[in-house]
Amino acid sequence: MKIALLGYGKMGQTIEKIAIERGHDIVIKTNDEDGYDITSADVAIDFSVPNAAFFNIVKCFKQGVPVISGTTGWLDNYSTAEAICQEENGAFIYASNFSLGVNIFFELNKQLAKMMSKLESYKVSMEEVHHTEKLDTPSGTAISLAEGIIAEHIHYTDWNLVSRRENTIPITAKRIDNVPGTHVISYASKTDTITIEHEAHSREGFALGAVIAAEWLQDKTGVFTMKDVLNIG
Numbered sequence: 001m002k003i004a005l006l007g008y009g010k011m012g013q014t015i016e017k018i019a020i021e022r023g024h025d026i027v028i029k030t031n032d033e034d035g036y037d038i039t040s041a042d043v044a045i046d047f048s049v050p051n052a053a054f055f056n057i058v059k060c061f062k063q064g065v066p067v068i069s070g071t072t073g074w075l076d077n078y079s080t081a082e083a084i085c086q087e088e089n090g091a092f093i094y095a096s097n098f099s100l101g102v103n104i105f106f107e108l109n110k111q112l113a114k115m116m117s118k119l120e121s122y123k124v125s126m127e128e129v130h131h132t133e134k135l136d137t138p139s140g141t142a143i144s145l146a147e148g149i150i151a152e153h154i155h156y157t158d159w160n161l162v163s164r165r166e167n168t169i170p171i172t173a174k175r176i177d178n179v180p181g182t183h184v185i186s187y188a189s190k191t192d193t194i195t196i197e198h199e200a201h202s203r204e205g206f207a208l209g210a211v212i213a214a215e216w217l218q219d220k221t222g223v224f225t226m227k228d229v230l231n232i233g
Helices: 010-021 049-064 076-089 101-117 140-152 202-218 225-230
Strands: 004-005 024-031 045-046 068-069 091-094 125-129 159-160 168-176 182-188 193-199 222-224
Touching: 004 010, 010 024, 010 168, 010 202, 045 049, 045 202, 049 068, 049 076, 068 202, 076 091, 091 202, 091 225, 101 140, 101 182, 101 193, 101 202, 101 225, 125 140, 140 159, 140 168, 140 182, 202 225
Parallel strands: 004 024, 004 045, 045 068, 068 091, 091 222, 125 168, 159 168
Antiparallel strands: 125 182, 182 193
């Protein structure tokens, strides 16, 4: 499989390593929004920056190249990207986190939220910790986790950073050197606390998931998620 890496920072470099180990070729490595011929690739993997991601994704749709995107911070344009994908008969997977473990964690989070919605004495909170180079706060993964809780828990309708408000999930975001990503969800009452946690040990888990998603997307059309790739949920 010939892969275009749209965004060649630390994540792009880790994806390159994993892809080559799995027998694929990297035909494009770029941090630019233009100046590359995307048609030389069988699939594109976008880990760029928020103001470039939408351009990269639409370019892939227009040129008939399936695209995987793990860039966060551009989702105000997600519905537009989805519509263009359908119009162009393209193929697209967006995930706030491609780690296989995190996507299992997403489903565990939703199941726990569903159970805890019957127990009003427990109040939920979330903490996420990432490296100091991360551009968005809170993380896209934290937002996805919050949305999963909101979808299943009848008492929560929104999230916000740090402070607790009624019907709102408080998220604490920390930035510490050399932390790939940790997410902790807690349900606390006066008598006890229930906590679930996912801790990434390196970027390789994110990179592996992105490459597996790219392999899965070959010869498909439509908009998919990691739930489709992993056949879960």
